[in-house]
Amino acid sequence: MIFAIEEINNSTELLPGIKLGYQIYDSCGSVPVAVHVAFQLSNGLDPVFYTGDNCSQSGMVMAVVGESGSSPSISISRITGPFNIPQVSHFATCACLSDKQQYPNFFRTVPSDQFQADALAKLVKHFGWTWIGAVRSDSDYGNNGMASFLDAAHREGICVEYSESFFRNHPRSRIQRVADVIRRSTAMVVVAFTSPGDLRILLEELSLKPFPPRQWIGSEAWVTDPDMLRFSFCAGAIGFGIQKSGIPGLRDFLLDLSPSKVAASPVLTEFWEDAFNCRLEKSEKVFLMFTRG
Structure with a gap:
């Protein structure tokens, strides 16, 4: 910005x-x-x-x-x-x-979820998955997005075994209940209209007990998040991503920031350590950057 x-x-x-x-x-x-x-x-x-x-x-x-x-x-x-x-x-x-x-x-400057919901329904139909489960974030994003998807899925002749909502700060019993619904279901395909933070909590709960593999269909919010790759049973998740482009000059702008400016900002510090695989340490008078590997 x-x-x-x-x-x-x-x-x-x-x-x-x-x-x-x-x-x-x-x-x-x-x-x-x-x-x-x-x-x-x-x-x-x-x-x-x-x-x-x-x-x-x-x-x-x-x-x-x-x-x-x-x-x-x-x-x-x-x-x-x-x-x-x-x-x-x-x-x-x-x-x-x-x-x-x-x-x-x-x-x-981003498309409405109505377009994504219609596309996800067509994607599911394309692969012949007519019996699915659905989970969503209990938020405006998840509830409205899933409602649009279910309407589109109905028009495509897709049947839904269950539709569950949850939020990352719900009691663990609520998350466990949603996880158990997925484990006991006969639907081998799960459509998840969630934020990354919400789905991460659910996947961590699911990983505690083995269950038959499921095919995950994801909304753009989480399906393009590399952090989800640590859950091996989501390695085959598919969905749609928003087209990305390079921003001319941004890399030079970030590289020209002095270590003192970076260390003064928790956000920039987190970005630098992730982007450049380094650890920024601050002493009283000196800023040191250690590169790993």
Whole structure:
């Protein structure tokens, strides 16, 4: 985000004569945290957002970029919408957000889940799987996405043995019940419309007891997550992914960051250690980077 804003501010073509200021917040995937931030933004958190010489306005939020999740995005839109503050999300895919009566100021750069639900139903039919199970995140993303999929599946002549919902902070007994439904089922195909965090909890529960292998069909949110490969019974999961592209200049921008700037940011520290396979350690005066392997 910082890279994109600096690219815009340094360009003479993108937004000539306009400088963008910003505040960046981490919602931690939490609706209450997202709501708290939305109220802060709506009430004018700081008197000045951009302190450069060419700043012509201050203290007024012109737009919100985010959230990545559908439920937090819905909550933010409910708060900022009455103030006519535009909201643009890069990853909130719930089909419900296409309702301009409810969310007139919400926009996104990613397709609605309606397209994915229809495609998943056609994928299942293509392989001749007419008897399936279904699990979903108990969230706006999961519930709306699965509802769209089940409608599409019905039109394709696909029968559903069970449809279960769960959320990562539900009691373990709830997760165990969903896992037991999958183990006892006769359907050998499971369609999962979940977030990565939710599915990870379910797969960890399933891995505790051996059960007949299942073919997993995944929504884009988790089926492209490399962390899922550690569950061997999901190695054959299939689904659809959103087309990705390289961002010119981003790599150089990240490589030019000094170790002191990286170490000062927990987010950048986590990114560096993962991307460059290193460990960044901070002492009182010195920053050291150790490379493994």
